[in-house]
Amino acid sequence: MDNKCKLCKENDLEDVGSHIFTESVIRTALNEDGFTKRADKELMFEISVNKVGLDFFGSAIQPEKIEEITGKPVTEEQIAGNENELINKNLVCRDCEKRFNPIETAFVQDIYTHIVKKSHEELKKDTCNYIAFEDKKLIALQFVIINVWRASASNYDNWKLTDEQEEYLRSFIDKTLVGDLNSILERTTQFAGEISDFDFALNYFIQDEERLSDNGVLIDNSVSPYFILLNRLSIIFDFKNISSDAIPEFLTAIIEDNVACIISSQLESELRIGINSDEQRKLLFHRIAMHQLNQIITKCNETFYQLHHKFLGFYPPQSSTAYYVKTMQDYVADKNGDINIEEMMQLIIKVVSDCGRSYF
Numbered sequence: 001m002d003n004k005c006k007l008c009k010e011n012d013l014e015d016v017g018s019h020i021f022t023e024s025v026i027r028t029a030l031n032e033d034g035f036t037k038r039a040d041k042e043l044m045f046e047i048s049v050n051k052v053g054l055d056f057f058g059s060a061i062q063p064e065k066i067e068e069i070t071g072k073p074v075t076e077e078q079i080a081g082n083e084n085e086l087i088n089k090n091l092v093c094r095d096c097e098k099r100f101n102p103i104e105t106a107f108v109q110d111i112y113t114h115i116v117k118k119s120h121e122e123l124k125k126d127t128c129n130y131i132a133f134e135d136k137k138l139i140a141l142q143f144v145i146i147n148v149w150r151a152s153a154s155n156y157d158n159w160k161l162t163d164e165q166e167e168y169l170r171s172f173i174d175k176t177l178v179g180d181l182n183s184i185l186e187r188t189t190q191f192a193g194e195i196s197d198f199d200f201a202l203n204y205f206i207q208d209e210e211r212l213s214d215n216g217v218l219i220d221n222s223v224s225p226y227f228i229l230l231n232r233l234s235i236i237f238d239f240k241n242i243s244s245d246a247i248p249e250f251l252t253a254i255i256e257d258n259v260a261c262i263i264s265s266q267l268e269s270e271l272r273i274g275i276n277s278d279e280q281r282k283l284l285f286h287r288i289a290m291h292q293l294n295q296i297i298t299k300c301n302e303t304f305y306q307l308h309h310k311f312l313g314f315y316p317p318q319s320s321t322a323y324y325v326k327t328m329q330d331y332v333a334d335k336n337g338d339i340n341i342e343e344m345m346q347l348i349i350k351v352v353s354d355c356g357r358s359y360f
Helices: 023-030 063-070 076-080 094-099 101-117 120-124 137-153 163-176 181-190 256-262 278-312 318-335 341-359
Strands: 043-047 052-057 130-133 199-205 217-220 226-230 233-238 271-276
Touching (some): 023 101, 094 101, 101 130, 101 137, 101 181, 101 271, 130 256, 137 181, 137 226, 137 233, 137 271, 199 256, 256 271, 278 318, 318 341
Parallel strands (some): 199 271
Antiparallel strands (some): 199 233
């Protein structure tokens, strides 16, 4: 493995745990309910074709809480394999890790916190469903580029830009993230022409309810324009001007009321962030959950049909399919939502074996 920093490409890695996404933006989506600041109170869950259930728990999470969630005591194996996939120790050196701080701090303090602290009544009254910030566009541009590059360079959730696109962003970050915030913004202006093929739009989702951990982190790994969800903030980005006629599938019929108003390429120094209702937030997360569950169902079904055909020479008849469906339904009900994909694959093998014995 290359031991060089992926940003400067000069310094050796120093076992620095770099957050892939800005931690202060995503924290409440990952923390145990009621904890908004402590970084050791994470309770992270995954729904994907690789895993369903508890994915990581912070060092301050009590064993009783984990047992309450999983239905069984914490094992030594769980503790040994407890790794936060949102932190990458093979990404940047210590010096480069510090270079992100001025932009991330400015974005959170001057932009994100300003929105979070506004009353929902105020946000809902904003004209054209957006909130505007004067002279903050460069901060937002750098914030987006930093998060996108770190996700791609980390191959987060098997998502990656092309080598050319990733280098396009890396080179700009390396050239501009030098010194304090004012120096960074001056260099961003100076070299803005070198990032003219990158465009972005931001949306914020109001949350009326108390459970801040209801939200999550996601990258849509389909075709562009790309979509990243960071808690209550969504990023649309592309390597060409974003059009209101082409938005990510997850956001169709959700942001149409504001997307034409916030396209960044149409603005000068003003930053506009779309404001979306709690109902739109719930619709978005419902779509995400259904998408992930459908991927799991599709993978299981394909595995069953392929294994049956491979080992028995023909595709399963209706009776065998019904047996497979009933077995999987019983498994999901018995696990009470804490599904293990590897266990499901083993169960499918057993079903195929059972079917084979019933035919002969």
